[in-house]
Amino acid sequence: MNVYDSEKLRSILLNKGYSLTERPEKADVIVLNTCCVREHAETRALGRLAQLSQYKQKNPEVILAMVGCIAQRLGERLFEKTPYLDLVLGTSQIFNLPEYLENKIKLANVSLTDSQTIFTDFLPKRKNRYTSFVAISRGCNNFCSYCIVPYVRGPERHRKLEDILREVQLLTESRCLEVMLVGQNVNSYKDKNFDFPDLLQRVNDQTDIKRIRFMTSHPKDLSLKLIEKMAELSKMCEHLHLPLQSGSSKILKKMNRGYSSEDYLDIIKNAKLKIKNLSVTTDLIVGFPSERQDDFEKTLEMVKEIEFDSSFMFRYSEREGTEAAKFEDDVPEKEKLRRLKILIELQKQISLNKNKKLIGKKEEILIDGRSKRDKKSWKGKSKGNKTVIIRDGPDDFLQRNLLGKIVSVKIVDCDSWTLFGEFEK
Ligand code: SAH
């Protein structure tokens, strides 16, 4: 969501006559868009801000702005932390940045329910031309006990179906082939009588986009209708990102997630049954308050049973103002790290085994660039959301023209994170 917001902000600024530079020493305005979901993200952003303030020190004309979730969370307090900061803009105001710059207003941490400008129709200015995010909702009403998102992004608000369709169609006209529909909980999307599966149906039928993905689904709101649509619609990618968070129903309850580990297993079993070649990924937290060794083992058991293709794995990070911040953060840091390491090792092995099963199979790859390590190879994404490196092309001419093409390749090798493919001779 933050990447998408930054892309939109770029587009808005360009439209106002600003030009973009990646080099801070050349900039008149430096904008830092920020995330505060875990303490680590926040510490890094504040570190980056301190580092960027050197440009302001060298040239007092430079405007240094901090926007997004940390700006929303800390507001005025940021000026005390960083005297060189000029402007603080909360999440509901970031697209108004040009007006704040023109009027030289310093602080705009206004109410989150002011939702006038949260969906802008400016097309995101993307680095990757062939894929794009498209927000379908903003905010979240779930209040998982560990999570700061509802406090900094505000209540859930849904974008109009026609606006989403228009944005997707416009993106296809600038060579975009794949969209990722994003929201904190896409499953609760509603516009009049249209729900999320209806939205998928329309994006599939009424736009020229080639591939559709979405993120994130909340297990408590995932309907059978969604699974059926995923199985039925030709443009849907066979990938479901479904955060489990913990394998222990006791911990899930304390997290206020609204499902048990059994409920979660049922959803996955049904989804795997109905959707061919489904790839399943998840988010997991270790060391949540009161998580004992047996709770942690339940997470390991679930990971083994479900065999996720990959996972985002985090150690619990206390966030001021959340419900969980009232619980005692009783798992020592060392123990959190120990559990995280075990979990990562297990997932790495499972990812490798899952990838090995794809060797010999054909995959449809959307090519989006060259491999970073080997500039002669192409890189792309499979429908199951795996990175694929294509080692050899048919000939030089074709090689040069593969960018932005969807091609069929045979998988010949893999590691835990990457598949390696070849064109069939
Ligand atoms: N709306 C999405 C994603 C929210 S943030 C969802 O519901 O899944 C992305 C992930 O960050 C979460 O799924 C969770 O695994 C992790 N996360 C959120 N708050 C956290 C915290 N306080 N400590 C550690 N991980 C956290």
Ligand code: SF4
């Ligand atoms: Fe946070 Fe839960 Fe909302 Fe996701 S669903 S953003 S984890 S409160």
